[in-house]
Amino acid sequence: MRTDAEHEMATPPLAAADRATQGPAVPSRRRLFVYRHTIAVRILHWVNFLTLTIMLMSGLQIFNARPDLYWGATSHFSHPVLSMVAMQDGQGHTWGVTTVGSHSFVTTGLFGWSKGGDGTYTERGFPRWATLPSDTWLAMGRLWHLFFAWILVINGALYVLWGLASGHLRRDLWLSRTDWRRLGHTFVEHLRLRFPKGEEARRYNGIQKLAYLFVVFIVGPLIVLTGLTMSPTMDAGFPWLLWLFDGRQSARTIHFICAMTLLSFFVVHILMVVVSGLWNNIRSMITGRYAIEATPTAMESNHE
């Protein structure tokens, strides 16, 4: 026996919509396929995924070379904003200690003191599994990071240019008046893990749009600019970068915060992908086709 979903999967996108109208009699099981993601978005999305993964992990490798963050132009070694160190207590036992501002936490096994390649504990900021390469290897981390930085910027620029030219940004990401008005409602619905269905699911909702706009137009540019502010040559050519971010070490701190913001975005993104229909979401980002419940209005607009 085949399910609805499987049946429809085997048919080409356009025919699928028609088939849905003749599908099984149970209305709630009727599904309609809409072409959600264009080939450009799909390619840019997966390139971005690969690139951001490499950037994050190689970035943590670079961070580990000096697992402290500071504020200002220089490193005030006695006053880090954040630090991950190994500390020994009176009994000779070593602990991983993470300090944020004036608060310290024991983070043995995770930050400051975790297993090295030979299985014995060693002092390192982020653990092996989070860094690229796994072993402490700053030179290689920098090679990955500063190569893929170019891919990230090119991919991001292509996305924005294509998004502007094709109308994707205006049509799919810009918030409509209704989106703004319903923002509170959408937020509450999200907290209840209830997601738009039927016709509503054709478009991104307000929270989704805000999240994407925030990442694309705020965090993205910020992480690139703070990255460039760490370059001594760029500081000579564009001293306003130092003014903007209050110094090179502040820029490094903001760069780290942006990376953690992107990581949080990624975690929530994955969570949302899973709870709002894992297979449907993944398929739509691979083939472009996204299934929605076939309510009468949804079908009508599809047959326009």
Place this chain on the structure above:
Amino acid sequence: MSNIISVRRRRLILGVGASAGSLLLGGCDRLSNLPLTQSALSSAQWLTRAAQRTLVSRDALAPQFTRADIAPVFRANGTTDPNNPEYQALAKNGFRDWRLRVDGLVERSRQFSLDDIRSMPAQTQITRHDCVEGWSCIGQWTGPLLRDILAQVVPKPQARYVMFFCADPMDNGSDYYYESIDMRTAAHPQTLLAYALNGETLPVTYGAPLRLRLGRQLGYKMAKYVMHIQLVSSYKPFGQGNGGYWEDQGYTWYAGI
């Protein structure tokens, strides 16, 4: 039925995802060890260098700071006391017998004593020192511009790089620290050979008697304990051919970022 299938499918997707993830991670570690990957990734430095040359003018100055910004304790990195008997003998004598040889692709090579160098017009700059590890310290450096020293030996037109050979033995003495910069960097108005830090004679910890200071690159380019400067057309014949001690360990030759 459809539930079973969706459970299977979910398992399949998660399984594929997890294996792809671990393949990617393991793969990246394995890739990191391949010379081909290293040289491919490393090639991005030339794009970065070209982009920065386009965006930043030849003589754009690194930001200058005030005396109030000077780090109370300037962090010392790399070698802090060269394990080299010849160097130790020179240091013991206040570097009176130390000579800086400048030769290679020049019209007239010559040697400079510390007094020769101290009697030249000097620049004092309060600039930021950025380590590849990520930290920064501000210090005040004094010394003649490298371009003034080079003007005395008159570089030949074929000269493309300035090599710096240092007194600090690396890897238990099997080789010595060395570095190289291009002529453009050598001519920059903030590239100097510093003999003083924060108004004091440069201490051994920071590279006495003379170290290189660059305004726009990372710390590992700024050779300490400089003994010999040589103008060359290529840095390939030296060390392992990558232009410097840390470059031979995989760090990029261009350290403007």
